[in-house]
C-alpha cells in the first residue's frame with residue numbers, strides 16, 4: 642500500500658468530530674468529489690463519486706449524522722480505468738438543496754426561491770478545528786503525497802481556482818505557506834520539505850503517519866551518514882597509503898645513499914618498522930616501538946626522516962647540475 646493510501650486510511654479512522662467540523666469536511670468533500678446536476682425548475686442533484694468504499698462510507702455517515710440525509714449508494718464499473726469500481730452516492734432533490742444551503746453553496750432569496758452561488762462557496766471556517774477538518778476532507782477527496790522514501794511532495798488538486806485559494810488560505814493560517822501550479826487545466830496546491838509535510842499531516846490529525854514519516858526520515862539520514870563515513874574512511878586510507886608510499890621511498894633513498902645506520906637510533910627504528918609494515922598507520926607503528934611512542938612522536942620522527950631524504954635529494958640535484966654541460 643502506498644504511503645498516501647496509508648495516510649488516507651488513518652484519516653478515515655478519525656471520528657466525525659464536532660458538527661462545525663463535520664460541515665467543513667463535507668464542504669471539502671463536496672467540492673472535491675461531488676458534482677451538481679441541474680434538473681430544471683431550479684432543482685439540483687448532488688452526486689459523489691469516489692474510488693474508495695471507505696471514503697464513500699465516511700461521506701454517507703457525515704451526511705446522515707449531521708444533516709439526517711440518507712444517500713443512495715451504488716457502484717459503477719469504470720470501463721476506461723481498467724474496470725476499477727467507483728462508489729457513487731446520490732442525493733434526492735430535497736436533500737441536495739438542504740445540503741447546499743448548509744454548506745453555503747446555495748442561497749435562499751426572500752421569496753423562498755433558491756439559487757446556486759456564483760462565487761466560491763464560503764463555508765465560514767474561522768475556527769482552527771474546522772480548518773483542519775476542511776484540509777482533511779480536501780486531502781481525502783483530492784490529495785496525495787509522494788512516499789517519503791522517494792521524496793517530499795504533498796498536494797491537493799483543485800478543479801477550480803476558488804477551492805485552490807481556500808486551501809492556500811487555510812494552510813497559510815496554520816503557518817504553512819503553500820505554492821500552486823497548473824496541471825492539465827487543474828490547480829495543484831503543494832507543499833515541499835519534510836518539515837512542512839509533517840506539519841500538514843499533524844494538522845489533519847494523521848499523527849501515526851507523522852511518526853512513520855519521521856522513522857523513514859531517520860533511517861534515510863542514518864544511511865546517508867553511513868555512506869558518507871565509509872566514503873570518508875576509504876578516502877582516509879587512500880591518503881594514508883599515499884603518505885606511506887612517500888615515506889618508504891624516502892627511507893629507501895636514505896638507505897641507498899647513506900645507509901640507515903647513519904641515522905640516530907630513534908629514526909633508525911621507525912625507518913625499519915615503516916619498511917616492514919607498509920600499510921600500518923603512524924599510530925600503529927608507534928605502538929611497535931620500544932618503548933611505544935605516541936602518534937605525535939612518530940609524526941615528528943617521520944618528518945625528520947623526510948628532511949634527511951630531501952637533503953640527500955638536494956645534494957644529488959646539485960651534483961647532477963654540476964656534471965651536466
Ligand SMILES: [Zn+2]
Nearest residue numbers: 661662770771
Ligand atoms: Zn470545527
